Amino acid sequence: MSSVWVDLLGAEVKYYDAGGVRTRCIEAGEGPPVIFLHGIGGHAEAYARNVVPLSDRFRVLAIDSLGSGLTGSGDKPADLDGYLEHLGAFMDAAGLEKAHLAGESLGGWIAMWMAIRHPERVDKIVSICGARLTVETDPESRVWTDRGRDELKRLTQQFVEDPTRDNVRKRMEWLFHKPERDLTEELVDIRWAMYQRGELRNSLAGSAKMLGSRPAHDDGLDFTPERLAEIKHETLMLWSSHNPSNTAATAKRASAYLPNCSFQVMDDCGHWPQWEDADTFNEIIAGFLKD
Structure with missing residues (x-):
């Protein structure tokens, strides 16, 4: 299995001043821009197997989102307004008036909210196992989703209370359908090194609190049928057969709105299909965005 930095040969690591926030970006290619957004506690290397293969058709930019990876937070809180303000400032700094947005988990949530709040800045959207879909679904899917969220909360809290490399690995195993096949020690090393930053560890502690305090009622941040209907952009809901949060059945129901x-x-994948089956993922993304 190749190294992250072998996969990224030909890409550049750049830092942009996004409204006063030093923002890291892994970038390659020219053409229509597509910004990749990672999930909670993640970083741009989540797309190490996608940046270069897609760069022959697109300007691909995988960023560390606000307060994540090697990107600072400035004075912006890691909430919806903060994420959207930072993404818009990054686009300004990168000279992008408009871009395709492809986000996994939290990143999918950010991308879809960007389309609602700032539709003029978004071209197409790809939600990759995106977060906070609130639609009616079958009882089996509800049990699966609750179990997956509870386990992520437990693993996150476990790391916050006992920040060891082994606990980083255990939390990352949640992302993969077959961690023994797809989770490399290099990837664990990268995230463990990232988590030595106090700011990022604090951010993860905040996400643990958020995971444990989802309101029983609509807090205005979930994608209900009414909010989904506000998104007029061409959208791809790209899911996986074994996503540990919302099931494919739930996502299919949401897509109807x-x-x-x-x-x-995508078959035989968990929460990171872009890594677990990169060739299929890249083909799907290129086909959806090419027009």
């Missing part, structure tokens, strides 16, 4: 949406499932 989006006015201009297609839906696709």
